[in-house]
Amino acid sequence: MAKNLVTITILSGLILAMVVATNLLGVRLFDRLAINLCISLVLVLGLQVFMGNSGILSFAHIGFMGIGAYTTAVLTIPIRMKGMSLPDLYPIVAGIELSPYVAILLGGLMAATVAAVVSYPLMRLSDAAAVITSFALLVVLHTVMNNWSEVTNGPRTIFGLPRATDLNLAAGAAILAVVTAVAFKESRTGLLLRSSRDDEVAAGAMGAHIPRLRWQAFILSALFAGIGGALWGHFITSFSPKAFFLKETFVILGMLVIGGANTVTGAVFGAIIVTVTFESLRALEAGINQAKIFSEQVIGLTEIVLALAMIAVLVLRPGGLFATYEIGTLLGRRTGKKEDG
Amino acid sequence: MIDVLSLGGAYALMALGLVIVYGILRLVNFAYGELIMVAGYTMYLTSGSGLPWLVMAAVAVLMAIVAGIATDYVAFRPVRAKSVTAVLITSFAFSTLLQNAALLFISPRPRNVPLPEIFSVTVQFAGVITPARNLITIAAAVVMLALFSWLMRRTVLGIAMRAAATNFTMARMLGVPANLIISSAFAISGLLAGVVSMLWIGRIGAVVPGIGLEPLLIAFIATVIGGMRSLQGAVLGGFLLAFMDTTLNFTLPQDLLKFRDAFTFSLVILILLWRPQGLIKGPASGQRT
Numbered sequence: 279m280a281k282n283l284v285t286i287t288i289l290s291g292l293i294l295a296m297v298v299a300t301n302l303l304g305v306r307l308f309d310r311l312a313i314n315l316c317i318s319l320v321l322v323l324g325l326q327v328f329m330g331n332s333g334i335l336s337f338a339h340i341g342f343m344g345i346g347a348y349t350t351a352v353l354t355i356p357i358r359m360k361g362m363s364l365p366d367l368y369p370i371v372a373g374i375e376l377s378p379y380v381a382i383l384l385g386g387l388m389a390a391t392v393a394a395v396v397s398y399p400l401m402r403l404s405d406a407a408a409v410i411t412s413f414a415l416l417v418v419l420h421t422v423m424n425n426w427s428e429v430t431n432g433p434r435t436i437f438g439l440p441r442a443t444d445l446n447l448a449a450g451a452a453i454l455a456v457v458t459a460v461a462f463k464e465s466r467t468g469l470l471l472r473s474s475r476d477d478e479v480a481a482g483a484m485g486a487h488i489p490r491l492r493w494q495a496f497i498l499s500a501l502f503a504g505i506g507g508a509l510w511g512h513f514i515t516s517f518s519p520k521a522f523f524l525k526e527t528f529v530i531l532g533m534l535v536i537g538g539a540n541t542v543t544g545a546v547f548g549a550i551i552v553t554v555t556f557e558s559l560r561a562l563e564a565g566i567n568q569a570k571i572f573s574e575q576v577i578g579l580t581e582i583v584l585a586l587a588m589i590a591v592l593v594l595r596p597g598g599l600f601a602t603y604e605i606g607t608l609l610g611r612r613t614g615k616k617e618d619g
Numbered sequence: 620m621i622d623v624l625s626l627g628g629a630y631a632l633m634a635l636g637l638v639i640v641y642g643i644l645r646l647v648n649f650a651y652g653e654l655i656m657v658a659g660y661t662m663y664l665t666s667g668s669g670l671p672w673l674v675m676a677a678v679a680v681l682m683a684i685v686a687g688i689a690t691d692y693v694a695f696r697p698v699r700a701k702s703v704t705a706v707l708i709t710s711f712a713f714s715t716l717l718q719n720a721a722l723l724f725i726s727p728r729p730r731n732v733p734l735p736e737i738f739s740v741t742v743q744f745a746g747v748i749t750p751a752r753n754l755i756t757i758a759a760a761v762v763m764l765a766l767f768s769w770l771m772r773r774t775v776l777g778i779a780m781r782a783a784a785t786n787f788t789m790a791r792m793l794g795v796p797a798n799l800i801i802s803s804a805f806a807i808s809g810l811l812a813g814v815v816s817m818l819w820i821g822r823i824g825a826v827v828p829g830i831g832l833e834p835l836l837i838a839f840i841a842t843v844i845g846g847m848r849s850l851q852g853a854v855l856g857g858f859l860l861a862f863m864d865t866t867l868n869f870t871l872p873q874d875l876l877k878f879r880d881a882f883t884f885s886l887v888i889l890i891l892l893w894r895p896q897g898l899i900k901g902p903a904s905g906q907r908t
Contacts, residue, residue, distance in 0.1 A: 335704045399892050407891050409707055410647065410843065414884040414891075417836065421881040524832070528715050535708055578719030585716035592705045592712075593697040 285606030286460050289546050290453045293319070297449045309445060315553045316448035317510050319546060322533045323455040324502025326545040328495045329534065331468050333475030334404065336496075337527055338412040339503050341419030344522030345392055346385035346504030347511035348423065348430050351439050353381040354512075359438040366428045378442035382508040389504025394497045401492040404478060416527065423519040430519060437516035443509045451509060455502055459542045460604070467494055525581070529556070532584045536591050538598025543605040548598065555587075556580055623858070623865050625753035628760025629818050631857030633834050634841035635767065636811035638853040639804050641842065642784040644699070646706050648805075650690050650714035651838065652831025654812035655819060658683040659826030660721060662817075663730045680813030686717070687809025691802050699801075714831070721828040729825040756818045763814055764854065767807075771850065776803060836880075843887045 293316065300312045325339050353376045355363050360372055376384070400411050424433050462468045471491045474481035482488055511517060529552070537548020559580040591598060640648045661679040670678075694713040698705040771777035782790040783800045791797050819834060820826060837860065845856025860883070867879055 333704070335707055400888065403891065409703075410839065411888045411891050413839075414887045418881045418884045418888075421878060421884070425878055425881075525715075528711065531708060531711070539704075578722035581715050581719040582723065585712040585719070588712040589693065589697075589709050589716075592709050596698065596702065596705050 281604070281606040282460055282464055283606070284609060285543060285604040286457055288605050288609075289456045289543065292546070292550075293449050293452050293456070297445055300445060311553070311557050313443060313445050313448045313513055314557075315550065316445070316452040317443075317506055317513060318530070318533065318549045318553055319452040320448075320455045320502055320506035320509065321530050322537075322545045322549045323452075323459045323542065324499045324506060325530055325534050326539060326542060327459050327462055327502060328492075328499035330539045330541065330545070331463060331471040331475065331495050332492045334412075334492070335409045336412045336499075337409070337531075338415040338419065339499065340522050340527045340530065341416045341423075342389040342393060342500040342503035343507030343510070343526075344419060344423050344519065345389040346382075346507030347517065347522070348436075349385040349388040349504070350378065350381040350508040350511050351436055352429055353384060354378050354440055354442075355436075355438045356440070363436055363438040364429070364431050366431075368428055378440050378512050379447075382442075382505060382512065385508030385511075386501045386505035389507070390497050390501040393500030394493070397496050397500075398489070398493050401489040401496065416523070420519060420523050423522065433519055435516050435518040439511050439515045441512060441515050443513040448509055448513070451505060456542060456546065458498075458502075459545070462495070462498060463542060467491055471495055528581070529584065532588050535588055535598055538600040540597060540602060541600045541604050544598045544600035547600065552584065555583070559583055622753065623862050625756040625760075626865065627858035627861035628757050629815060629857075630837055630841050630861050631854040632760055632763055632811050632815045632818075633838040634845065634853035634857045635764075635850065636808040636815065637835075637838040638842045638850060639780075639811075640808050642850065643780065643787065643801060643804050644695070644706075646695070646703065647710070647839075648690060648695075648808070649707065649710040649835070650694060650717065651808065651812060652833075652835030653714050653717040654683045654686050654690070654809050654831070655816040655834050656717065656721060656826065656828065656831040657686040658813045658816035659732060659820050659830055660725060660730070662732045662820065663725075663826055666732065676817055679816065680810060683813030683816060684806050684809035687805040687807075687812065688802055691805040695801070695805075696798070718828050718831070725828075727828060729827045731825050732820050752818075752821045755821070759814060759818060763811065767811075767850075770807075776800075780804060840883055840887050843890055 296312055296315070300308050321339070321343060325336065328334070328336055328339075352364070352367065352371055353374055355375075357373060357375050360367055364372075396415065400408070400415070403411055423430050426432075430436065463472070470481065470486045473484075474486055474488045474491060478488065507522075533548040533552040534545055535548070536552060537546065538544025563579050595601070636654075637648065637651050640646070640651075658679040661682040662675055665675045665678055690710065690713055694709040695706055698709055771781060779790065779795045780800055780803065782793075783795055783797070787797070790800075815834060819830075823830075841856035841860045842853050843856070844859055845854070846852025863883070864879070867882070
């Protein structure tokens, strides 16, 4: 369909434009920002695939991001560094050293597999029960990551991942994510799932197998999250389980909610807006701290602004910036009207 | 045994504070843990004032109540009619807001909270030596539970609240003012959080911005075990969880003990799947507003 192509073109064009602009400017800071943004895009789109189409809030997403990151860490840390970085690693995997690109894919697949095994029964639940189980799942995943010293080095920081994520790779993944998310939304599964979001009883009565549909979306979503996590791991090169808990869940959720959970466009714009605001506030915070205006360090300002923005958006515009229509549809409509008149 | 009772009392109060809001609105208040944090920081801020400890504690509990009502006004009322997801997100956002406000305006480091002597002494009771704070916790839990059940059974407010929990639309039609009821539920939730805060901080002796997370998780598990909709269930769930925690602490081998939280939360998921109503079924569910 033409309008979907327009949506994909505009959104990918946006990402490409950013890559070109960053390359032209050549400032290291922007480079980091752009990579960060692309990784966030993959994660937010992953969450959108599940949350936007099924209408169920999921907290577990960041847990799958963690699985992806740790999988790739175990597979790619150079053998001679493993002794330091992961002293208790099982001997069978200790000798493995894969190319990061393969490992990133495997990280995504691992997250998807875990999601597939764990989540099927959970998909029967809706509303508050579904949210609580996803929250519980996040806590379970976090506890496991925090304590499975053999693989994750416990609560300590894991380090030594090769720095493989550059801007092109991240942007490529982000564009792929945009295309997949739009394709899934318009596919038969996506359509059925969206009908179940709008009216669960009616969709069920028409013969939609709601748990299976949600399950498929959840697996795809976990795949995105795993890949996003793996990319992030190769970007940041050292991390600890703390990186995959409530604070990050909150940021990703904030991006999706502000942009609009129901549309891919919303997810993309939400990620862009929040990342840019976040980084500038970070810089402001750092500036204040460096100038020593206050006696104590200023921390948490960014999160406060994000929280206020989320509440404001939900009160004033509950669907987010792009509540129902993708950008392609919106543009098509405007030009259509012009032709009429 | 006293350990179980005292831990259970604290857990039960936490769970009760969460379930009173859930019962009426069918919505989880993720900002509940932060009410505990608010009370803790009030204690810290008033500690320089030289007031007697009981006055400070009363002020702290009052602040928790105020924060509870504020949760309703900021996070729940504007979006209540729109969608479940929206409310859950706003309450999550409000919780982050409070936590980071504490980070920003006070400090990320733990702050000491003044405690009266009695919290740190040990006494001999029925042949066992135990910290006096355990006995205080038990006593506080008993008093609060008694007060609470009197409130719910004997006063107009309590009856109206129970009616609202059973069938909100019908209760409204019969002249129960919806906003007032919901706000009072939040106020009671704040009161319980305030009391819990005193007992909880009595164990730790300091307050940090993230202090609310653990009680929130505990309240979560306890309510799910006991029954999301039933007040008795919440209390029962609290005691059961305390019993489970204490037993696991003694019986699990050291390697597995680290994963205790993973076990309890898997249990939560399983319970929600097989017996979503929990051990004690609440009143028949009505429509959410």
